[in-house]
Amino acid sequence: MRDPRYDILFEPIRLGPVTSKNRFYQVPHCSGMGWKRPETLAAMRGMKAEGGWGVVCTEYCSIHPTSDDGAYPYARLWDGADVRAHALMADAVHEHGSLAGVELWIGGSFTANLDTRVPSWGVISRPPTFAGLTHPVQSRRIDKDDIKTIRQWHKDAAERAIEAGFDIVYVYATHGYLLSEFLDRHMNDRTDEYGGMIEDRVRIVRELIEDTGNAVKGKAAVACRFSVSLDDPETYEAFGELADLPDVWDLTVDDYSVEMGASRFVKEGALESPVAKAKALTSKPVVAVGRFTTPDTMARMIRSGVQDMIDAARPSIADPFLPKKIEEGRPEDIRECIGCNICYAHNSLGVPIRCTQNPTMGEEFRHGWHPEDVPAVIATPTELALIVGSGPAGLEAARALGARGMQVMIAEASRDLGGRVTRESRLPGLSEWARVRDWRLGQIDKLATVEPYPESDMSAQDCLDIDPTHILVATGSRWTVDGLGRNRVTPFTRGADAQVISVDDVIDGLHPEAGHVTIFDDDHYYMGSVVALELARRGLSVTLVTTAGRPFAWGAYTEETHANAIALREASVSVVTNRLLEHVASSSARFSCMIAGEDLTIDCDAVVPLTRREPQDALYHDLAALVAKGRGTAPGLARVGDCDAPGTIAAAVYSGYRTAIELGGEAGGSLRERAVERQEAAERGRSRG
Ligand code: SF4
Numbered sequence: 008m009r010d011p012r013y014d015i016l017f018e019p020i021r022l023g024p025v026t027s028k029n030r031f032y033q034v035p036h037c038s039g040m041g042w043k044r045p046e047t048l049a050a051m052r053g054m055k056a057e058g059g060w061g062v063v064c065t066e067y068c069s070i071h072p073t074s075d076d077g078a079y080p081y082a083r084l085w086d087g088a089d090v091r092a093h094a095l096m097a098d099a100v101h102e103h104g105s106l107a108g109v110e111l112w113i114g115g116s117f118t119a120n121l122d123t124r125v126p127s128w129g130v131i132s133r134p135p136t137f138a139g140l141t142h143p144v145q146s147r148r149i150d151k152d153d154i155k156t157i158r159q160w161h162k163d164a165a166e167r168a169i170e171a172g173f174d175i176v177y178v179y180a181t182h183g184y185l186l187s188e189f190l191d192r193h194m195n196d197r198t199d200e201y202g203g204m205i206e207d208r209v210r211i212v213r214e215l216i217e218d219t220g221n222a223v224k225g226k227a228a229v230a231c232r233f234s235v236s237l238d239d240p241e242t243y244e245a246f247g248e249l250a251d252l253p254d255v256w257d258l259t260v261d262d263y264s265v266e267m268g269a270s271r272f273v274k275e276g277a278l279e280s281p282v283a284k285a286k287a288l289t290s291k292p293v294v295a296v297g298r299f300t301t302p303d304t305m306a307r308m309i310r311s312g313v314q315d316m317i318d319a320a321r322p323s324i325a326d327p328f329l330p331k332k333i334e335e336g337r338p339e340d341i342r343e344c345i346g347c348n349i350c351y352a353h354n355s356l357g358v359p360i361r362c363t364q365n366p367t368m369g370e371e372f373r374h375g376w377h378p379e380d381v382p383a384v385i386a387t388p389t390e391l392a393l394i395v396g397s398g399p400a401g402l403e404a405a406r407a408l409g410a411r412g413m414q415v416m417i418a419e420a421s422r423d424l425g426g427r428v429t430r431e432s433r434l435p436g437l438s439e440w441a442r443v444r445d446w447r448l449g450q451i452d453k454l455a456t457v458e459p460y461p462e463s464d465m466s467a468q469d470c471l472d473i474d475p476t477h478i479l480v481a482t483g484s485r486w487t488v489d490g491l492g493r494n495r496v497t498p499f500t501r502g503a504d505a506q507v508i509s510v511d512d513v514i515d516g517l518h519p520e521a522g523h524v525t526i527f528d529d530d531h532y533y534m535g536s537v538v539a540l541e542l543a544r545r546g547l548s549v550t551l552v553t554t555a556g557r558p559f560a561w562g563a564y565t566e567e568t569h570a571n572a573i574a575l576r577e578a579s580v581s582v583v584t585n586r587l588l589e590h591v592a593s594s595s596a597r598f599s600c601m602i603a604g605e606d607l608t609i610d611c612d613a614v615v616p617l618t619r620r621e622p623q624d625a626l627y628h629d630l631a632a633l634v635a636k637g638r639g640t641a642p643g644l645a646r647v648g649d650c651d652a653p654g655t656i657a658a659a660v661y662s663g664y665r666t667a668i669e670l671g672g673e674a675g676g677s678l679r680e681r682a683v684e685r686q687e688a689a690e691r692g693r694s695r696g
Contacts, residue, residue, distance in 0.1 A: 008336045013302050015309050017334060020316060022292055023228035023254025025174045027061035027106055027316065030309055031330040032294045034257060035064040035110035035177065035232070036320035037354040039369070041080035045092035047359060048082075050372035052107075053099025055323050058378075059330030062175065062316070063100045064108035065093065070164035071157075073128050074114035074185075077121035078357040081112070084164045090171045097172030108175030109168045110232065111161060111219075115185025116146035128153060130188035130195050151199060154211065157185075158218055165222035176227045178215045181234040181259060186212055190245055205241055209248045216252045228254035234261040235285045243285060250289040257318065258282050258295045264566050266296065270346025271436030271533075272570040276304055283313045294318040300325075300343040302333045324350050325364040328379050342378075342446050345439040349657045352564035363443060363657040366403065366664035374668075381668065384411045392643065392670070393418065393475035395465050395626060398426020399656050400648020401481030402447040403663030408670065409457035410450075416473070417451075418463040424448060426483050427649070428656060430514050435540040436574075437533075443656060467629035468638075477643025477670055480627040481663065484620035484649035486510035492529040492618025494554045494587055494601070499616075504593035506613040513538055513615055518545055522612035525596050527588040528553040529618040531560040532655075536571050536580075538615060543578040550581040550609055554601055558582050583607070588616065620653035622646070643670050 009017070017029045033055050040048035048065065055063045068082035069075065083089050093109065100107040114120075116129030119142040127135070129146030149157070161178075168176045180186035188194050189211050195202045201210050212231070219229045231253040235242040242261065259266045260281050265273055275298050282295040292315040299305050305317045322329055325344035332340045342364040350360040350368070359369035367376035384390070392408050394401045397419040405417045423429050425444035432441035451457045470478055488507045490499035501507060508517060508524075518524065524547050528535030536559045539551040551558055558575060562568040575582060586598035586607060591614045598607045627646045633639055645651075647666045648659035 009334050010302075010336060010338075013306050013333050015306050016302065016317065016330075020292060022062075022106075022175065022230075024225045025106055025228050028104055029059070029061040029330060030305075030316045031060045032062040032316040032318045033060045033064055033323045034294070034296055034318040034320050035066055035108065036324070037066045037079070037081070037351070037360070039080050039354040039357065039359040041066060042083045042089065042092065043080045044359065045095050047369065047372040049095035049099045051369060052096050053102065054371050054378065055327045056100040056103035056105040058323075058326070058328035059334060060105055060319075060323060060327075061330070062106045062108055064110060064175065064177075065096055066110065067112035067179065068109050068164075070111050070113060071160040072123040073120065073125055074112055074118060075120040075123040075125075075127075076114065076118050079354060080357060082109070084109070084111070084167045084171070086167075090167050093168075093171035093173070101172065106174040107172060108177065108230065109171070109173045110177040110179050111164050111168070112179050113157060113161065113185040115183075115188050117183050117185075119144055128157065129185065130197065136183055151201075154201065158214060161215055162218045162222045165219045169223055169226050174227050175230050175255070176219055176223050177230045177232055177257070178212060178219055178253065179232050180212045181232055181261070182263065186215070187234075192241065205244050206248055209245050213249055213252060216249065230255045230257050232257040232259065234259050235281045236261040237281050237284075243288065246285050247288050251291055253291060256285075256289060256291055256293045258285055258293055258314075264569050267348065267351060267566045268298075268346070268570070269348050269565055269567045270298075270439040271537075271567065272574070273298070273346070275299060275301065276308070279308070279313055286312065286314060292316065296320060298322060298344055298346060300329075300341060302338050321346070321348075321350060324360065324362050324368055326378070327365070327368075339449060343439075343442045345442045347440075347656070348565035348567070349655060351566060352561075355564045361657055361661065363655070363660060364446065366657075366661040376668070381407055381410045384408075384413050384670075390414065390477075391416065391473070391475045392477040392479065393470055393473055394479045394481055395470065396420075396426060396481035396483060396648075396650065397424040397459065397461075398481060398483050398648060398659060399428055399443050399447075400650070400659040400663035401426065401479070402444060402451070403660045404479050404481065404647055404667045405457050405459075405663075406447045406450050406454070407664050407667035409454040411667065413456060413670075415457040416475070417457065417459040418465045418470075419459065419461045420464040422461050424459055424461060426481075427659075431537075434514065434537045435544060437537060440656070443660065465626070467626060467633050470626075470630060471633060471639030474639075477645075478630060479643070479645050479647050479666060480624065480630070480650055481647045482623040482626055482650045484622045484653040486617065487619055487621050488616055490527070490529075490588055490616050490618055493531070494529050495618065499588045500590045502590070502592040505591040506593070507591055508613050508615050510534060510538060510615060510617055513542065518542055518547060519613045521547070523548040523550065523610065524613050524615060525550045525552060525609050525611040526615045526617060527596070527598075528555075528558070529587075529616075531555050533559055533562070533567070533571075535559065535617045536575060538617065539580045540574060540578050542615075543580055549578075550583060550611065551575065552583040552586050552588070552596075552598060552609070554585065554587050556584050558584070583609070588614070620649065622650050622653060624650050645670075
């Protein structure tokens with residue numbers, strides 16, 4: 008039963024001509040699916056509607072081929088084929104009584120249009136501005152006739168949005184795209200009525216809001232996505248000029264590393280102050296994100312009038328059923344987002360999003376996976392799975408197998424469950440990593456079928472003596488100290504008395520008593536920087552040397568490089584880029600240059616190499632050997648997670664879930680049936696068009 012404190016989250020709200028059944032609003036967020044994978048997109052968005060989100064929006068949606076984000080699978084509404092593709096999503100959302108929204112998008116100078124091969128249209132002519140794009144092309148500077156043309160394209164797209172069945176149609180005026188260029192006093196150098204004073208720079212946004220209202224003819228709400236900034240009072244002036252025009256405001260801030268901030272740097276509800284300030288200027292409903300995962304915070308935001316609806320991207324990815332769980336009085340079942348930004352990273356890599364907490368995300372169509380529904384096993388109740396290792400892969404496999412009805416034992420060598428997430432969550436900024444463990448332990452606690460056994464170091468014979476039907480080896484991986492990795496195929500050399508410390512030893516508390524430590528990072532993910540910050544916290548002098556051009560280079564995908572660089576600077580960590588470790592001596596380390604420079608020698612007392620991990624799979628091989636000798640049977644013997652192939656925590660959770668779902672068959676073949684049903688529905692949608 009629902010806690011009455013959260014009733015406010017379930018009050019309907021009018022958004023212009025339409026009404027949302029509750030206050031849960033899935034903001035437009037990129038998916039890596041877009042126009043390339045409409046069935047995958049429809050199944051994913053439909054799952055959110057099934058999970059109770061009152062509004063479910065699709066991602067940024069191009070109005071015309073002059074807005075083309077190339078490798079990033081954006082949505083588009085260029086013609087009738089796109090209308091039919093979007094109708095799949097709108098239908099999937101409507102099926103559960105939710106509203107479907109679409110964010111019409113004009114790329115401006117932000118895009119390189121690599122696919123459509125026509126110039127992008129910008130306020131000035133300049134190269135693409137997205138950090139990852141350094142293509143040698145420039146946008147075309149638009150004139151007043153072009154503005155008329157853009158308005159017509161936007162109107163046409165809004166009409167197509169209605170045809171596709173959308174209930175909310177956006178004017179997208181932030182995130183650096185064309186309308187942001189108009190609003191930016193530094194970039195907008197126009198001398199006509201679209202430049203100069205703020206009331207003129209907002210003119211095109213005003214016109215598009217009015218045009219969109221005329222196009223949708225009262226069949227849909229007009230939303231506007233807009234940024235304000237505590238540092239820039241003019242953004243509130245601009246907002247004030249438009250305050251009562253759209254039916255709903257989707258507000259954010261003008262710093263994407265805050266809006267999309269990783270949990271290392273940005274916590275829940277970080278936009279509260281600027282959103283509250285803007286909300287005071289309008290009579291229209293305001294929705295805003297804040298990586299909200301706790302119902303108390305959500306209810307407080309609505310009750311205190313900061314915003315009218317809870318906007319969410321990542322929390323809806325981590326748990327598509329978040330609203331239902333609050334409604335059904337079981338908020339402890341919410342899979343809380345950990346703020347790792349693995350989801351966003353994979354859109355930037357041009358593939359469907361995935362999620363560390365929710366292994367079914369992006370697999371709703373392809374595999375028919377459902378975040379809350381696992382098929383019962385075709386097994387007798389006496390069938391037993393032994394899982395050795397309780398890291399993210401082991402815990403997820405145990406949870407999913409237990410939910411499927413199999414008896415499960417989890418044997419963990421140490422006293423603490425959770426494996427790498429328990430250990431890593433003690434490092435600076437990574438406390439939310441522990442949610443991966445805590446949610447799974449909470450679910451396992453509710454299952455009579457699963458029993459954890461900490462402090463149980465198992466040999467192969469121990470495992471076989473239990474006589475399980477299946478054995479999953481989830482014993483993780485360990486960081487190596489040889490230097491082999493992305494850029495070294497031979498180990499670095501080392502002199503007598505060279506002190507080389509493994510990352511795992513640092514995580515477990517080992518470090519030189521005093522002095523200077525050099526970290527050699529050929530991994531390029533978060534660990535190099537986090538270990539540097541940890542050693543600095545322990546009072547050591549630290550130099551972080553990387554083979555990449557910047558520390559935590561992969562952070563470009565998770566939106567962390569900037570905040571990470573600031574954290575390193577504030578901790579007085581010295582950074583050296585484009586260097587490869589060659590030799591460690593007793594009091595120094597020598598590096599070659601990755602480009603064409605001279606060798607560099609750094610005086611230091613110890614080196615921590617971060618280059619690769621070795622799967623801890625000895626138990627698996629021992630078991631396989633014993634089974635081959637006829638000393639036991641284990642038909643389900645498998646390696647999962649890092650023990651199989653070291654990777655992200657998301658990959659380990661996915662491995663555990665997938666192994667659990669594929670083990671022991673599916674009673675009734677329900678997953679396959681669901682996938683086939685979705686395929687047939689998609690085909691019906693296509694033929695209808
Ligand atoms: Fe949250 Fe990470 Fe999942 Fe994204 S991938 S929704 S940041 S837990």
